[in-house]
Amino acid sequence: MGSPSISEEAIAELKQLLAGPKGVVCTTHFNPDGDAMGSTLGLVQALRKLGHDAHAVLPNIPPGFLQWMPGYAQAVAADKDIERAEELLLASDVLFCLDHNTPDRVGPLQQALERHPLKVMVDHHQDPSDMATIMFSDTASGSTAQLVFDLLVALGAKHVIDTEIATCLYTGIMTDSGSFRFGSTTAHTHRVAAELLESGVRPDQVYNAVMDNSSEQRLRLLGHALSNRLDVIPDLGVAIMALSAQELKDHGFKLGDTEGFVNYGLGIRNIRLSALFMEAGEIVKISLRSIGDLPVDLLARTHFLGGGHRNAAGGRSEESLDATIERFRSLLPDFLNEHGP
Ligand SMILES: [Mn+2]
Numbered sequence: 001m002g003s004p005s006i007s008e009e010a011i012a013e014l015k016q017l018l019a020g021p022k023g024v025v026c027t028t029h030f031n032p033d034g035d036a037m038g039s040t041l042g043l044v045q046a047l048r049k050l051g052h053d054a055h056a057v058l059p060n061i062p063p064g065f066l067q068w069m070p071g072y073a074q075a076v077a078a079d080k081d082i083e084r085a086e087e088l089l090l091a092s093d094v095l096f097c098l099d100h101n102t103p104d105r106v107g108p109l110q111q112a113l114e115r116h117p118l119k120v121m122v123d124h125h126q127d128p129s130d131m132a133t134i135m136f137s138d139t140a141s142g143s144t145a146q147l148v149f150d151l152l153v154a155l156g157a158k159h160v161i162d163t164e165i166a167t168c169l170y171t172g173i174m175t176d177s178g179s180f181r182f183g184s185t186t187a188h189t190h191r192v193a194a195e196l197l198e199s200g201v202r203p204d205q206v207y208n209a210v211m212d213n214s215s216e217q218r219l220r221l222l223g224h225a226l227s228n229r230l231d232v233i234p235d236l237g238v239a240i241m242a243l244s245a246q247e248l249k250d251h252g253f254k255l256g257d258t259e260g261f262v263n264y265g266l267g268i269r270n271i272r273l274s275a276l277f278m279e280a281g282e283i284v285k286i287s288l289r290s291i292g293d294l295p296v297d298l299l300a301r302t303h304f305l306g307g308g309h310r311n312a313a314g315g316r317s318e319e320s321l322d323a324t325i326e327r328f329r330s331l332l333p334d335f336l337n338e339h340g341p
Helices: 006-016 032-051 082-091 105-114 144-154 161-174 187-196 203-211 217-229 245-250 259-266 295-305 321-339
Strands: 023-028 054-056 094-098 118-124 134-137 230-233 238-242 273-280 282-289 312-317
Touching: 006 134, 023 082, 023 134, 023 187, 032 054, 032 094, 032 144, 032 161, 032 187, 054 082, 082 105, 105 295, 118 144, 134 161, 144 161, 144 187, 161 203, 161 245, 187 321, 217 238, 217 259, 230 245, 238 259, 238 321, 245 273, 259 273, 273 321, 282 321, 295 312, 295 321, 312 321
Parallel strands: 023 054, 023 094, 094 118, 118 134, 238 273
Antiparallel strands: 230 238, 273 282, 282 312
C-alpha cells in the first residue's frame, strides 16, 4: 500500500542516504500543530528504531493539548534552549523538514536550517521552495503524518511502527483532517488510519487528549467569541470572528486556545467562508476556512502574507484589527464572484 505521490527516485536517494546509521534531526513549523508534532515525533521514533541517532527539534513549545504525545519529553524546543537546538540541528547529517516547505516557517531555527547542507522535505502544502535536496511534497495528501506513514512503507520500514509511533501519526492525520471530515480525507487516509489502529492506537484516547482538553477559560473565550464577536454576512455566505488583544487577555489566553474557533463559522447553514482575526503582538493573525472550491489559500497568499491549503489557510496583517477586517471585507465581493458558485 504505497502512495502514488512518492517518487521512486527520491525514495532510492533516501534509502541510500539512510543505509548506514546517521545523525538525524527532524524539525517542523513554528507553533506546531497536531500534524507537525505527529509527523515529527513519529518519524524521529521510527528513525531511532532503524538505528539512527534521531532528535526532534521544535521551533517552539507546542500547546498543552499536544504535550502528552509519545516522544515529546525528549524533544528540544528552540524557544527554551536555542543553543542546544541549533547545535543539534547543525551537528546532524540529515535534516528532515516536516509539515512546512519554506525556510521562513521555522522561526528561530531559520538561519541554522538555511545553513544545513542536507535537507529532506516531507510536506503537503502548496508551492514548495527548493530548499531541500530530497523532496517528498504531496499537496494531495491530507497530512504530513500520512506522508510519513507512506514514506516508512516505501522505505520497507513499516514493521518499526509501534503503538507510540502509530499514535503520533494518527494524531497528525486526525487533526489535519478535522477528525476525518475534510475533503482531503480519502480511502487511503482511512486505510492508513486502519493500519495505525492495528498497531495499537486508541482513537478514543487520542481524540479525548487532543479535543477534550480545554481550560474553562478557553471554553468561555469561545462562548464570548460566538456570542459577541461573530459577524455573519448571509448574502455573501461569510462569517467573520474577531478577537482583540484585550479580549484575549481578559480570558487568560494561552497559545493554542483559539485553535478550531474559525471552524465554527462554517457550521452555519449556507456559510462557505469563515475567517478569524486576532491581535497577536504587533500583528493581526488571520485564519481562513472554506468549503468546496473556494481557494482561501489564494486570498491569504495574495493579500495577507500567508498561504496554506484551498480550504484552510492563514495569513497576517500589520494594520490594525479593524483596518484588516475592513480590507478583508472589501476584497470579498470580487473574490467570491470570481471563485464562488
Ligand atoms: Mn499538516
